[in-house]
Amino acid sequence: MTDLRNQPASQHEPQEQQESQERQESAAPAPAPAALPLLAALGGVTVALVAAGSLLGLWYLPFPCGLLIGAVTAARGLRARTAVLTGTAAALAGWGVPLLWRAATGEAVAGTARTVAALAGLPAWASLVIAITLLIGLVQALLGVWLGRTATAALRPTR
Amino acid sequence: MPRRIRTATHAAVAAIVSGLVLALLALGIGPVPALGTALVPGAGVWDSAAGAELPHTETLALAGLSAPVTVAFDDNGVPAVKAGSDDDLFQAQGYLHARFRLTQLDLERRAGRGRLAELNGPASLESDRFELRMGLLRTAEAEWAATAPDSPAGRALTAYSRGVNTWISELRHTGQWPAIFSLTGVYPADWTPVDSLVVQGVLTQSMDFTSTPLDYAIFRDSFGEQRTMDWFPVHAPNEQRPYDPGPYRDLGIAPLPANVNTAGPDGHTAANRSQPRPAPVAPTGTPDPAGEAVAARTVLDTVRALPATQMHTFPDSNAWAANGPAVAGGNAMLAGDPHLPTTLPSYWYQIALSSPETEVTGASMAGLPGVLIGRNADISWSLTDAQNQSTVFYSERTSPDHPGQYYWNDAWRPMERVEYAIPVRGGDTEHLAVELTVHGPVLTRAGQTTSVNWMGNIPSPDLAVLLSVNKARDYREFRTALADWHAPTLNFAYADGGGNIGVVAAGYFPLTKGGDPWFPLPGTGEYDVVGAIPFDATPQSYNPPNHVVATANQRPVSPDYPYYIGTSLNAFDNGYRANRIYQFLENHPAMTAADFTTLQNDTTDYLATVILPHLKEALAGTKLDARQQAALDVLNRWDHTMRPGVAGGPIWWTFWNDYLETTFQPWWDQAKVPVERDRRFLKVSSALPSLDENLEAWTLRDPANPAFTSPGGPPRTATDAMRTAFAQAVGELTQDLGNDPATWTWDRVHTRQIPSLTEADALGYGPKPAEGSRWTVNAADGGMNSTFGPSWRMVVDWKAPRTATAQAVYPGGQSENPASPWYRTFIPYWWEGRNLPLLMAADQPASTKVWTLRPGA
CATH class of the missing domain: 1.10.1400.10 (Aminohydrolase, alpha-helical knob region)
Known part of the structure; x- marks a missing residue:
């Protein structure tokens, strides 16, 4: 099997070169230990932002946070999978923590979820609305990651 | 494809998809709400969880109070409100209703104002069109305009609205709206006195508006008039027990005030004296039974699509009283269980109110100050629907040669037009033009232009009456207050600490110049409503010689009563409950409160x-x-037994x-x-x-x-x-x-179900196997899965003047929040036929949940 990562770029074969570069990005090795602090910081900041933003009703914050994660990971040449995992963690934790906090302080989170499900004409399962809530945060974050990475790739100077 | 183009395209696609998804989450689409704002965990619907928390002892600031008010909740959420004045008392009541029933308040207001579609979407458009045609809003506005701001009712409505708005204002700051508002993104406007009167109108409509003449029109079209009247006669052929057996007096006609939902030169003026009845007039014009039947079908299509809480469907309420030898101790007892659609939340919010002017406890209605059914220190009362015909339909004569006009009293008259815009969530705003004739609003032009003259469209100072009843000290004051009650027509059952009992039918019993008002009548002027039965001649009973009196929607008078009040078709009940109640009462001497409770739960057919x-x-x-x-x-x-x-x-x-x-x-x-x-x-x-x-x-x-x-x-x-x-x-x-x-x-x-007012199945209760049928005293109506029944059961046992014990229960709970422990609190008691103590504010035991409401910003 040909190892594309080891093939030099050729100016006579620009398309092949570009494809090769993309493959290199997507199949990049797991983040080096040096990238972990970056990812941890990125994850921590975005979780805090998403959670704090949700308290202020800023429901759209998972998207810009995902955008940030996508852009930074792309710029640092980290794998798409790494970006997706970081974005997923940021969204789920960022929106999950306020829900957990509500439940921990005695608020009727499950009861409210059941009420909302019933009002929406869905089966009155608390887990359904909680899942939809987290899914909305997650979708936004992943869209942000996607746009962040593709925009970074588009804006990157051609080598 | 060159890389730059490909990556740029990729990024553009990502941007477009992201934009679309974010727009969808921000704005929603069609019936799908803006899920981003609705479901964000730190706000949105999740904030409504705060509304499920039980109150705790605290001090709250309410702008507009003149002195501190205390609100002590019992374990089931029933508040005892103690205030220094009626203004403060009713402001606190408004605040409580809003705290625990804001969704209900807004839904009822929207129903009456024709604004449900703004919240619910196109599915509610038909209801909005109907209510705007009917004119509950126009009537409420006229009622408020006729209410002096400094009158007891004016002050109560203003104070009540201030209380509701205090909570709405708090929610605007905290965002802790009930879930339905956060989910839809449609939030309640400030409450006004007109809104309270609109809610009163919805209740009036649900008890007083009948489409029976339309059914008669269809039967006449199908069977012919003779067979229709043979099978659906004015007087039922079976044996019934009227509570007012006579003798009766013909006191002529009491003129009616102007119906505010009419057009033209109608000259009715308010007067409190009787006039001789006019002689019948020979009919003119050409009846069009087929056209009337088409019109009837069209209107019925609309009426039957309305939510159960907006339309009168079943004749189900009981109230009875006994005194002297019929009760243990020889004083008086009252039992009452008004039957309405059983819903969560319930129509009723139990409350005990106390001020230097008012001492009352019982069932209040979300949207209105005061207590509708209950007791004070001296008297107790309950209600049943009088079931009389309060709705008269008119077939208007129109002509293509006279567009926009109708023929009345020998001349073509212009119809008045009122225009409305109906906002629709997830749809375009609809514009509706309502046409008014001298009789009332035009409900359809299909087949036959049909208008309706409904007594509920005559302004009725119900609240002023209610506040007077709340304060009444004896039968004379009680009855005097009821003389001004116009709609809905109700039987007010009564018992007091002096050992007196009675029933008074209060409200308008309309009378026409002639014709058979159970059919749609020609609108050319010969059959107009000319007045009502004078109050002194309406069905009434006071301290009957057999010491018992019962009203259960049966015809309240015998066939020799000199006035027309309604027919046997879906007006009066067939009398089985009343017969059973009388049978029980007359065979049980020296009854106790337990006997009354037993009878309330009786399932004998x-x-x-x-x-x-x-x-x-x-x-x-x-x-x-x-x-x-x-x-x-x-x-x-x-x-x-069922x-x-x-x-x-x-x-x-x-x-x-x-x-x-x-x-x-x-x-x-x-x-x-x-x-x-x-x-x-x-x-x-x-x-x-x-x-x-x-x-x-x-x-x-x-x-x-x-x-x-x-x-x-x-x-x-x-x-x-x-x-x-x-x-x-x-x-x-x-x-x-x-x-x-x-x-x-x-x-x-057979099952019973208590559906949610929001029509969300999972927020209701049941269906569960249950007792009762439509004819048992413990009534269960609405089919084999019953959704109608006793909406409030109350027994008041008077031992002596100013001394009574009372019990009550309703199938629901004090909070409308399904996540609250107080959402269904009373249902198990109600289901098992058990009542709970109904205490005056002064008798409430010490509470661990006390609000002190202080004047503040």
Whole structure:
């Protein structure tokens, strides 16, 4: 099997070169230990932002946070999978923590979820609305990651 | 493709998809709400969880209070409010209603104002169109305009609104809206006194507006007038017990104030004196039964699509009182259980109110200050629907040569037009033009231009009356206050600490110049409503000689009453509950509160006690198969109660419905009655009181009535029809419940349900197997899965002047939040037939949950 990562770029074969570069990005090795602090910081900041933003009703914050994660990971040449995992963690934790906090302080989170499900004409399962809530945060974050990475790739100077 | 283009395209696609998804989450689409704002965990619907928390002792600031108010909650959430003035008292009540019933308040207000579609989307448009045509909003605005700001009602409404708005204002800051608002993104506007009067209008409509003349028009079109009146007569042919047996007085006609929902030169003026009745006028114009039937079908399509809480459907309420030797101790007792659609939250919010001017406890209604049913230190009262005809339909004469006009009193008159914009969530705003004639709003132009003159459209100072009743100290003050009550027409049952009891029918009983008002009348002027029965001549009873009085929607007077008040078709109840109540009361001397509670939960089917001996007689001469014999054996052992675990009820019930069908359905088929237009009241069923009454009377006294012989069929009698129906019933039950009649218990075929006001199934209660039927005192109406029934049960036992014990319960809870522990608190008690203490504010035990409301910003 040909190892594309080891093939030099050729100016006579620009398309092949570009494809090769993309493959290199997507199949990049797991983040080096040096990238972990970056990812941890990125994850921590975005979780805090998403959670704090949700308290202020800023429901759209998972998207810009995902955008940030996508852009930074792309710029640092980290794998798409790494970006997706970081974005997923940021969204789920960022929106999950306020829900957990509500439940921990005695608020009727499950009861409210059941009420909302019933009002929406869905089966009155608390887990359904909680899942939809987290899914909305997650979708936004992943869209942000996607746009962040593709925009970074588009804006990157051609080598 | 070059890389730059490809990556740019990729990024553009990502941007577009992201934009679309974010826009969808921000704005929603069609019926899908803006889920981003709705479901964000730190706000949105999740903030409504705070509304499920139980109150704790704290001090709250309420702008507008003149002095501190205390609100002490008992363990079930019933507040005892103590204030230094009525203004503060009603502001606190408004605040409580808003805290615990804001969704209900807004839904009721929207229903009456024709703004439900703004919240619910296109599904509610039909309701909005209907209510804007009917004019609850126009009436409420006129009522408020006629209310002096400094009058007790004006001050109460203003203070109440201030209380509601205090909570709405808090929610605007905290965002802790009930879930339905956060989910839809449609939030309540400030509450106004007009909103309270609109809510009063919705209740009035649900008790007082009837479409019966439209059903009559369809029956006349199908059967002809003679048979229609034979089978749906004004006076029922069966034996009934009116609470006012006479003697009666003809006191002429009391003029009516102007109906605010009319156009033109209507010259009615308010006057509190009677006038002689005008002589009947010879009819003119050409009746158009077919056109009227088309119009009737069109309006009925709309009416039947309305939510149950907006339309009068079943005649179900009980109230009775006893005094002297009929009660233990010799004083007086009152029982009341108004039957309404059972909903979560309930119509009622229990409250005890105390100020230097007011001391009252009982059932308040979300949207209105004061207590609607309850007791004070001196008197107690409850309500039943008077069931009289308060709605008169008119067939207007129109012509293509006179567009926008109608013919009335020998001249073409312009219809007035009122225009409305109806916002629709997820749709375009709809524009509606309402046309008004001198009779009232035009409901349809299909087939026949039809308008309606409804007593609920005459401004009625109900709140002023109610506040006076809350303060009344004796029967004289009680009755004097009720003289000003106009709509809905209700029977007010009464008992006081002086040992007095009574019933007063208060409200307008409209009278026409002539014609048969149970049909749509020509609108050319000869049949107009000219006034109402004077208050002194309405049905009333005070300290009757037999020491008991009962109102259960039966015709309150006997046939020799000198005024027309309604017919047997879906106006008055067929009298089975009233007969059973009188039977119980007159056979139980020295009754206690426990006896009254027992009667409230009574499930004896009175009609079964009357009919079954005749059925058994009819079956005695026939050869029955083994299962039929087993079914008959069950009936022989049956105690006539419709209770879970008791066999017999399903056999009786199925038999009776099959007996009706066997007798009448061939006639319906032959006449091609369009039952699909109003299945509830056109279809052959036990929901048509006239048919039950006919069949009962014919079975007992006229078994050879020609109606038993189907059109074109061999001669038949009641005996033949009963045999056929019994065999049919046993066959049906075998199919549904198995081979052993001993196991055919009522709970296998009958359930009760308490649906959510939001119509979300999961937020309701049930269906669960339950007792009762539409004819039992413990009524269960609305079909085999009953959604109507006792909405509040109350018993007040007077021991001496200013000394009473009272109990009450309703099928719901004080909070409308489904996640609150107080959402369904009372249902188990209600279901088991148990009442809870109904205490005055001063008698409430010490509470661990006390709000101190202080004047503040």
